[in-house]
Amino acid sequence: MSSPAQPLAASLVQSVDWLAIAPPTIVAVVGLVVLVADLFLAEHRKAVLGWTSVAGLAAATVMLLPLLDGDRSTFCLTGDAAVCSYTADHFTLVIQFLVLGGALLAALLSVTALKDARKELPEGEYWFLLLSSAAGAALLPASRDLATLIVALEVASLPAFALVGLRYGDRKSSEAALKFFLSSVTATAVSLMGISFVYATTGTLYLTQIADRIQNVDGQFHTLAQTGVVLTLVGFAFKTAAVPFHFWVPDTYVGAPLPIAAYLSVIGKAVGFSGLILLTVVALPSYADVWGPALAALAALTMTVGNAGALRQQATRAYSAVRLLAWSSVGQAGYLLVPIAAAAYSDDAEKSIGSTVAYALMYGAVNLGAFAVAALVGRTKSLNRVADYRGLYASNPLSALLLAFFLLCLAGLPPGIIGLFAKVTVFSAAVDAGLGWLAVVMAVNVVIALFYYLQWTALLFRAPEGEPEKHRVPGPVTAAIALTGVLGIALSGAPQLVLRFTDTGLF
16 A cells, blocks of 8 residues: 555656757757867867767757647646646747757857867867757746746857957957857846736736736735846847947857857847747736836837847948947847737737748858858958958859848848748737837838848949959858758748748747
């Protein structure tokens, strides 16, 4: 006969769905393997670490396929299977695909970058930090409680600080890392204070329970809850590079190794936007009157300041292509914020959120492609100025054509149909939610952005100054450019595929 304590003990045993957590787990395990292997490999065999990391990221991406058959959850609250800390639903898988696919492309660019700068960048530490950050970024969209959400955010962020400043003897890199670190830590501290306020008013950290309990808060606790909502959003607004939390972006992108700048421009944004979505539409839908107007104002301010910053670069004779892409990414962040703000006013919040997800996929593919071509040009032009791209078509026609295609996608012009399609989807989300003023601001900013995107595109096909310089394209860079090019062209040929991502499965 079993004792009365045995059923209670059995109910406390936590089962783990290893298939559900496989993608971030694989990345984390490979990171540890690379760190240990670095201790025993001779210097001339360090390249093995890079290809091991690429293989690990590819394996983690492939492990998303078995999860497509339905939602899976694990680390659930005892006695309530509906309240879990980790959920692999449609939204999670799409963001994890963006994160792991983006990290894989950044890793391909890194293989060549490390080979060219072996004395400046320690390979073992570099790959360990990159994989650690990718593991945290893959964990975040699956997080369904505030504790896991913040831990995932910091696991994604802390290695990124080190990656930015990892280059030996580079003062610019160190200053960029310090600015990135100090501003991020401040934003995280503010978010933790907000989370403490939310916990004080609801007594729980689980997102679904917060949504149920916070709408019943009244009296003086209502003000505390409102304050907690605003403060909690600050840390994730920082990760998205939303204005006024954007000031770290230009210097960080320029000071970081170029593959890390590419990584931050896409994966960093994916982390911030997935966190914002989970906080707003899952945990705090009853406080839409608080976060809706705040995010709408941030969206308008972010796209305007980002595009104005990019235009201001035109006044500098030797302005950097990476700095221009940095300001462009701030402007693009404004567009990504629009549907999240619209979700506060829309009768179909899931469709609005789906617009952000679809736009993020487009942006991720073409922006990484632009950085891949920048990595190619940067191998022979260390300053990587926009002027260095003059006549690229004469020396490398395919790379020039693909870069022109990527820039036109970001501008939202044919033949970059996927960029136009994504912008129309975001624009429609604002109009359907009754945010006509925000749609007008977005339309004006799209026109402003055309100037610097088209100016750069035209420069590619001008006559080169002097003899055209041939660019030898390494295999890993070729693979990165080809993958992003194929994905962008395929989506432009069949933009309706993006609509499949508007069903996020969050509701």
